[in-house]
Amino acid sequence: MYDHILFPTDGSETAESVLDYVFDVAAAHDATLSVLNVADTNRDSVTDVRGEIVDALEQAGERIVADAVERAREAGIDAHGEVVQGDPAATIVDHADRYDADLVVMPTHGRSGIERVLLGSVTEGVVNTAPVPVLVVNPDGDRSYRYPAADVLVPTDGSAGANRALAEATDLASSTDATLHVLHVVETGTLGPDARSVIKESELDAHAQAILDEAVATAEGTLDDVVGSLRYGHPHREIQRYVEDNDVDLLALGTQGQTNFSWYALGGVTSKLVRSSPVPVLTTRTPEE
Template sequence: MSEAARKVVVGSDGSALAEGVLDPLQTLLGSEEGARVYLLRTIAADAPEEQIEEARAALEQAARRHAAPRCEFEAHVRRGDAAEEILRFSQEVEADLIAMSSHGRRGVERFVRGSVAERVLRHAERPVLLLNPFALASWEGGVARVIVPLDGSERAEAILPLAQDFARRLSAELRVLHVSEPNDAPHRGIHRARIEATHAGLDAEGQPATLALREGGPAEAILDEVEQSEGGVLLAMTTHGLSGLERWAYGSVAEHVLRRCPAPLLVLRQR
C-alpha cells in the first residue's frame, strides 16, 4: 500500500448517504495529481441488464457532480455480493483506500455480523475510511485534528504513514495518543519510551505532532480524546490480531471505539 491515498474505491448502494462520502474525498484528493476515484455499485446476479445501465447512469451523474480538476472519477457496476466485489475490485485496481458510509449515528453501532461494511472491514487488505451521517456533518466543518492511538506495538504504528498523509492534506494537527492501563505497570515504561521515540521521529521527519498521554481504560480514553477535541476530528487506528475484526466479539478496544466513535474513522486491519 502506498503511503499516499491516490486510488480510492467507494462502495455505493445508490443512496444519498453513500454519495455523501464523495465530498470528503474531494477535500482529500482534489489537489492530488493523478488521483482516481472508482465508484462501485453491486447489484444482484440475476438483475436485468436495464438495471445495470440505470445504476451506471446514476453513478456517472454522481461523478459529474463531484468532479475535481486533478481527480478522475470512474463508474463501475458489477453483479454479485457487495462486500466480495468491493474487496475483489480493490485488489484488481490496487486501491490505496476503500471509502464507505455507515448508517449508524455514532460509529458502526448498527453494524450486524455479515453486513457489507462489517465484512469489508473484517477482510480488507487496505485501509478503510468509514463515515456515518454525524461524521459527514463534522467533516463539512473542517477536520482540525487527526488522532492516532498507539499502544507501543509495531502493528499499531502501521497506520501512521497514511494518517500523516491525511493530516498534511487536511492541514490538520497530527496527535499521537497513548493510554496506559492501570494493570500494565510492568510494561508502562517500555511502551511509553517507544511512543515518545515515535513522536520524536515525526518531528524529525518535518511533520510536527502533539503527544497526549492518558491513563485508564483505552477505549474510554480514546473516545474521550475525540469528544474533547475542538473542531472536526479524524480517528486513525489499526485492529490487532491474525483475524482482524473477529476479536470484536470479545470486547476488544477496537470494537468499543469503532462502535461508539462519532468521528470519521480510518481503519487498517493488521494480520
C-alpha cells in the same frame, strides 16, 4: 499520497450524505475517483419486464453510478464508474486490489431494499480484508466533517498494527499539513482510583510512557507538529473523549493490535470506534503472516 480512490455506493441517503466528503478527499490529493456499485448476487434480483429478463439491481446501479460520476466531474474531479455483480464486501476488496486503488472511502451504514449494498457488516468486512487503507465515515454524527484534516489522532499500543497506522497517519499529516496527535491509553477497566494511582507509579506506567515516546519520536522524524498524550481508562472511551476534547478531524487506527503489558487488543477497540466514532476513521490492516 492517494492517487486512486474507490467509493462503493448503493445510492442510499447514507451513501449520498458522505459524497461531498469523498469529493473533498479526492480533490485534496488530486486523485482519480472510481465509483462502484455492487449488484448483490446473494439476492434474487431478476425481474421479468416486458418479456425480457432484466437485472433490476444492475439497472438501479447504473443510474446511481452515473449520477455520482456526473456530480464528481462537476466538482472538477477525474471520475469514472462501474457496476459489477458479486458479494458486496468481497467484490469491493477485489476491485480495490485489481484496479490498484490506494484508498477506499465508505460510510458505516446502508439501508435494506433494492439498493442494499453498504450494510455495517459489509463495511466491517472491507475494513478487515482490504489490501489498502479504508476511510470510514459515520454520517449519523452531528458534526460537519472537514478535509483536509487539521488535527489527526493515532492511538498506539506499540503493536505492528498500531505502527502501521502511525506510518499512514504520519504520511497523511505530512501531505495535508495537519497536527498529529499520538495517544496511548492504559487500560484500567473497572479498577478504582486507588488502583489507578498505583499503576501510574509502577513499571507498567513507565512501559506505557516508553511506547508513547517511541511513537512520538518516530512521527517527529517526519513532522514538526506532534503531540503525545497518555491516558487511563477504557481505550475506546478515552479515544473518543480525546477526539472531542481536542477537536480532532480524523482518527487513524490499525485493525490488529495486542499490547504485551496492558489488557486490551487495539483491533477490538478499532471495531468499536468504526461504529461509534464522531469523526471519520482511517483504518489500516496488518497482513497476516
